Amino acid sequence: MPRIISPSVLSADFGHLADDIAMLDRSEAEWIHIDVMDGVFVPNISFGFPVMGPIRQGTKKVLDTHLMIVNPEKYVERFVRAGADIVTIHLEATEDVRGAIAMIKKAGAKAGVSIKPKTPAAAVAPYLNELDLVLVMSVEPGFGGQSFIEGSTEKVAELRREIDRCGSRAVIEIDGGITLANAAEVYAAGCEVLVAGSTVFASENPEATIHELLNV
Numbered sequence: 721m722p723r724i725i726s727p728s729v730l731s732a733d734f735g736h737l738a739d740d741i742a743m744l745d746r747s748e749a750e751w752i753h754i755d756v757m758d759g760v761f762v763p764n765i766s767f768g769f770p771v772m773g774p775i776r777q778g779t780k781k782v783l784d785t786h787l788m789i790v791n792p793e794k795y796v797e798r799f800v801r802a803g804a805d806i807v808t809i810h811l812e813a814t815e816d817v818r819g820a821i822a823m824i825k826k827a828g829a830k831a832g833v834s835i836k837p838k839t840p841a842a843a844v845a846p847y848l849n850e851l852d853l854v855l856v857m858s859v860e861p862g863f864g865g866q867s868f869i870e871g872s873t874e875k876v877a878e879l880r881r882e883i884d885r886c887g888s889r890a891v892i893e894i895d896g897g898i899t900l901a902n903a904a905e906v907y908a909a910g911c912e913v914l915v916a917g918s919t920v921f922a923s924e925n926p927e928a929t930i931h932e933l934l935n936v
């Protein structure tokens with residue numbers, strides 16, 4: 721199965737964001753993960769449209785945008801216009817998951833749905849055939865640097881079985897607490913995309929760490 725690393729900009733140095741984006745652009749990471757938080761869906765606020773522009777200008781890599789916001793439908797189109805290649809919304813954040821997926825696609829991006837740690841894999845099953853990506857949160861969304869919640873690997877395995885069973889083309893991405901110590905078990909469970917924030921940005925050599933995460 722192909723492997724992709726999506727380093728999370730949330731852990732970047734915002735005083736020197738252009739340098740960090742240039743580093744990611746040089747690195748083996750194929751995607752760049754962008755965490756948008758509204759202080760309502762999650763107990764933290766990150767950043768929004770003004771920060772998307774310079775990121776988009778600094779790289780041609782896939783911008784993997786993770787919206788941790790209520791009423792995501794309201795902003796989907798603007799995120800796509802700001803340069804998002806993939807827009808992932810939370811299953812728990814909308815009444816109309818199917819409508820939100822259709823809206824993302826209509827806006828011209830790939831569509832993802834994310835589930836929080838307490839949401840079972842089965843909750844996303846009805847949408848698998850419409851999705852390009854399923855994002856399994858392996859920490860409670862809101863902050864970088866938390867520890868991986870045990871049981872997340874089993875959730876990935878369950879989704880892998882369901883995706884293979886129904887013939888969905890959705891890739892599985894995992895987000896939260898990914899380290900060099902747990903990456904292998906997550907790949908083995910059938911996950912293709914690993915988000916990594918603190919593991920990449922707190923390391924001595926982020927580019928080398930991205931390489932190591934790909935080759936555990």
Ligand code: DX5
Pocket residue numbers: 728730731753755786859860861862863864865866895896897898915916917918919
């Ligand atoms: C958390 C965010 C994550 C976060 C991951 O709500 O969705 O993408 O940046 O950070 P680490 O890899 O440090 O757990």
Ligand code: ZN
Pocket residue numbers: 728753754755786895915
């Ligand atoms: Zn994220």
